Amino acid sequence: xxxxxxxxxxxxxxxxxxxxxxxxxxxxxxxxxxxxxxxxxxxxxxxxxxxxxxxxxxxxxxxxxxxxxxxxxxxxxxxxxxxxxxxxxxxxxxxxxxxxxxxxxxxxxxxxxxxxxxx
Numbered sequence: 001x002x003x004x005x006x007x008x009x010x011x012x013x014x015x016x017x018x019x020x021x022x023x024x025x026x027x028x029x030x031x032x033x034x035x036x037x038x039x040x041x042x043x044x045x046x047x048x049x050x051x052x053x054x055x056x057x058x059x060x061x062x063x064x065x066x067x068x069x070x071x072x073x074x075x076x077x078x079x080x081x082x083x084x085x086x087x088x089x090x091x092x093x094x095x096x097x098x099x100x101x102x103x104x105x106x107x108x109x110x111x112x113x114x115x116x117x118x119x
Contacts, residue, residue, distance in 0.1 A: 052096055053089040060085015 064081030068074050095101055 049093055049096060052092040053086075056087075056089025056092055057082065057085045060088065 060081040060083075061078060063085075064078035067077040067081070071077070
């Protein structure tokens, strides 16, 4: 077996966990500027928007070039998939800006705002 001494008791862990949560709540409270978005978060959001659009177009062109090379139809699939990739990139940007699909889980709500799980 092991010669290591036994770990701290369960109650000690609970006390340390409460202290750590209290310290975390203190750091992320109103004094830390939790209500205001920082300049760094705005820059990150702008970079993400640009990346979403560019990646959609690049993937579309890549698929189009691959199909053109494979089938010998030089510009046609590249042109078609450029527009499909641009549309997909714009759809991703729209979803990112509006926050569609970013919630944890999925709850369908009715007009009154009550979820189906409560019925």
